[in-house]
Amino acid sequence: MTDSAIDRETQAASAGRPANGQATVRDVPYRGGGFRPVRVRWVAPVVFALLIAFLEYGTRAGFISPLTIPRPSAVLATFAELWRTGMLWTHLLPSLQRLAVGAAMGASAGIAVGVAIGLFSYVRAALVPLVAALFPIPKIALLPLFVIWFGVDEGSKYALIAFGTFTPTVVSTYGAVDNVDRTLIRMGQSFGLAWLSIVRKIVLPGALPGILSGLRISLAIAIILLVAAEMLGAEHGVGAMILQAGSLYDLERLFAGVAILSALGVLLSFTIGQAERRLLAWRA
Amino acid sequence: MRLSLDGVSHAYGPTEVLRDISLTVPDGEIVCLIGPSGCGKSTLLRFLGGLERPSAGRVLQIGAPPPGSLNPLTYVFQDFALLPWRTVAGNVRLALRGSTKIARAEIDRLVDDVLARTRLSDFRRALPKQISGGMKQRVAIARALAVKPAVMLLDEPLSALDAQTRELLLDDLVQLWTRTPFTGVYVTHNLAEAVRVGHRVVVLSRRPGQVREVVAIDRPLAERGLADPDLERIQARLWDLMREEAMAADQELADARS
Numbered sequence: 001m002t003d004s005a006i007d008r009e010t011q012a013a014s015a016g017r018p019a020n021g022q023a024t025v026r027d028v029p030y031r032g033g034g035f036r037p038v039r040v041r042w043v044a045p046v047v048f049a050l051l052i053a054f055l056e057y058g059t060r061a062g063f064i065s066p067l068t069i070p071r072p073s074a075v076l077a078t079f080a081e082l083w084r085t086g087m088l089w090t091h092l093l094p095s096l097q098r099l100a101v102g103a104a105m106g107a108s109a110g111i112a113v114g115v116a117i118g119l120f121s122y123v124r125a126a127l128v129p130l131v132a133a134l135f136p137i138p139k140i141a142l143l144p145l146f147v148i149w150f151g152v153d154e155g156s157k158y159a160l161i162a163f164g165t166f167t168p169t170v171v172s173t174y175g176a177v178d179n180v181d182r183t184l185i186r187m188g189q190s191f192g193l194a195w196l197s198i199v200r201k202i203v204l205p206g207a208l209p210g211i212l213s214g215l216r217i218s219l220a221i222a223i224i225l226l227v228a229a230e231m232l233g234a235e236h237g238v239g240a241m242i243l244q245a246g247s248l249y250d251l252e253r254l255f256a257g258v259a260i261l262s263a264l265g266v267l268l269s270f271t272i273g274q275a276e277r278r279l280l281a282w283r284a
Numbered sequence: 285m286r287l288s289l290d291g292v293s294h295a296y297g298p299t300e301v302l303r304d305i306s307l308t309v310p311d312g313e314i315v316c317l318i319g320p321s322g323c324g325k326s327t328l329l330r331f332l333g334g335l336e337r338p339s340a341g342r343v344l345q346i347g348a349p350p351p352g353s354l355n356p357l358t359y360v361f362q363d364f365a366l367l368p369w370r371t372v373a374g375n376v377r378l379a380l381r382g383s384t385k386i387a388r389a390e391i392d393r394l395v396d397d398v399l400a401r402t403r404l405s406d407f408r409r410a411l412p413k414q415i416s417g418g419m420k421q422r423v424a425i426a427r428a429l430a431v432k433p434a435v436m437l438l439d440e441p442l443s444a445l446d447a448q449t450r451e452l453l454l455d456d457l458v459q460l461w462t463r464t465p466f467t468g469v470y471v472t473h474n475l476a477e478a479v480r481v482g483h484r485v486v487v488l489s490r491r492p493g494q495v496r497e498v499v500a501i502d503r504p505l506a507e508r509g510l511a512d513p514d515l516e517r518i519q520a521r522l523w524d525l526m527r528e529e530a531m532a533a534d535q536e537l538a539d540a541r542s
Contacts, residue, residue: 186335187365191379191431192355201378205369282369284413 070251078252095238102161103222110166114173139164157229164225165218172214180206285434292341300492314468316478319488320533333357349434358433362440364420366412373408402426418449436468479515490533
C-alpha cells in the first residue's frame with residue numbers, strides 16, 4: 001500500500017463511512033416542536049360562523065326541527081325587534097345595574113378580606129374555615145333568606161350577587177398574597193420600609209396578577225347568579241326575559257337572551273384581559 | 285462602624301446550624317465568608333443585618349454609623365430582589381423613600397448619582413424583565429449604594445450570573461470599593477471571588493458551622509487580577525481547608541434525601 005492510499009483510507013474512516021461505498025448525506029430528522037400553544041386568531045370566528053351556518057342550513061333544510069333549536073336568523077330578527085321596541089334596554093339596563101353594584105360590592109369586600117387574611121395570622125385562623133364553609137353553599141338557595149333580610153326589590157339581588165362573588169374573590173386574593181415573593185418582602189424590610197409601605201408597594205402589586213385572574217372567575221359567577229336572581233323574582237332583567245320566553249316556548253327570544261349573557265361574559269373577560277395587559281405589562 | 289458577632293449559635297428546630305461564632309468586621313474592609321453548602325453562611329449574614337435572630341449569642345454594632353448613612357446595614361441579594369413592576373430608577377428610589385423623609389429633589393439627585401456610578405443612567409426607565417442578569421445585579425448594587433450603607437451585606441451576589449458577567453461585576457465591585465472604600469461582608473461559595481474581593485476570608489466548617497480559619501490577604505484589591513499566582517496559591521490553600529468539609533457536606537445531603 002502506498003502512503004496516499006493509507007491517507008485516503010484514514011480520511012474515509014475518520015469521516016465515518018465505508019472506504020469504498022458512496023457516503024449517504026441526509027438531514028438530521030427534526031423531532032422537536034409541539035406542546036406549545038400558539039396564538040391563532042382566525043380559528044375562533046371561523047368555528048363560530050361555521051356552527052351558525054350549519055344551524056341555519058339545518059333548520060332551513062328541515063333536518064333540524066324548529067322545536068329543537070330556533071333558526072339563527074330568526075333569533076337575530078327577534079333581537080332586532082327587541083332593539084326597535086326598546087325592550088332590550090328595559091331588560092338589559094336593570095341587569096347591568098344589578099351586576100355592577102353586586103359584583104363591585106362582592107369583589108371589593110372579597111379583596112379586602114382576602115388581603116387581611118393574607119397579612120394577619122389571626123384573621124386567617126378565624127376566617128379561612130368560615131370561608132371554606134360558605135364557599136360550597138349554593139347561593140341561590142339563600143335567596144329567600146336574602147329577600148327577608150334585604151327586601152324583595154333590588155336589595156336581595158345585590159346581596160345574592162355580592163355574596164356569590166365574595167367567596168371566590170377571598171380565596172383567590174389570599175392565595176395571591178401568599179404567593180408574593182418573600183425575598184421581595186425581606187428586601188423591603190432590609191431597607192427599613194415601614195409596614196404599610198411594604199404592603200402598598202410590594203405585597204399589593206405582587207398579588208395583583210392573582211387577584212385579577214381570580215376576578216375572571218368571580219365575575220362569571222356573578223353573571224350566573226344575576227340570572228338566577230332575576231329568574232326567581234324580577235319584572236325586568238335578562239333573566240326574567242329568558243324565563244318568560246321559556247314558559248311561552250318562545251325559543252327565539254330565549255336564545256336572544258342567552259346570546260346577550262354570553263356577550264356580557266365575553267365583554268367582562270375582555271375587559272379583564274385589557275386590564276391585565278395594562279397593569280401587568282411588567283410580567284416577563 | 286464595626287460589626288461584631290459574639291458567641292453566636294443557631295438551630296432550626298433540632299438541626300444545629302451554627303456553633304459559637306465570634307467574628308469582627310473591621311471598618312473599610314471586605315470580609316468574605318466561605319464554607320460548604322448548608323454551613324449557615326447566609327444565615328449568619330441575615331443575623332448581621334437583623335433579618336433573623338440567633339438562638340444564642342449577640343450581634344453587636346460598635347460605634348455610630350457615619351453621618352448621612354440612610355440605611356446602615358444594607359443587603360445585596362443573590363436573586364437581585366428587584367421589584368419587577370418598577371423601573372430601574374424606581375427600584376433605587378424605593379430604597380430611598382423607605383429610609384427617612386428626604387426631599388424629593390434630594391432623592392432625584394441621589395438616584396442620578398448612583399446610577400451614573402454604576403453606569404446605568406441609560407437604563408433608568410427600563411423594567412427588570414428587559415435587562416440582563418448582570419445588569420439586574422448592578423441595579424441592586426446601585427440601590428444598596430444609594431442609601432449610603434455603613435456595612436454592605438452581600439449574599440452570594442454573583443452566584444446567579446454566568447462566568448463572564450461575574451468577572452465584569454467583580455471588576456465593578458473592586459472599582460467601586462477603590463473609589464470609596466466601604467465595609468462589606470461577602471458570602472460566597474466561589475473561592476476565586478473570595479480571593480479577589482476579600483481582605484480577610486473566613487472559612488466555615490460544615491454544619492454546624494464553626495470558624496475554621498481566618499485568612500488575611502494583604503494585596504490591595506485593585507492589584508488583584510485574574511490568574512494571579514499568589515492568589516491562586518491562597519485559593520488552593522482555602523480549597524485544601526474546605527475540600528473534606530465540602531465532600532462531607534455533599535454526602536450529608538445525599539444521606540438526608542434517601
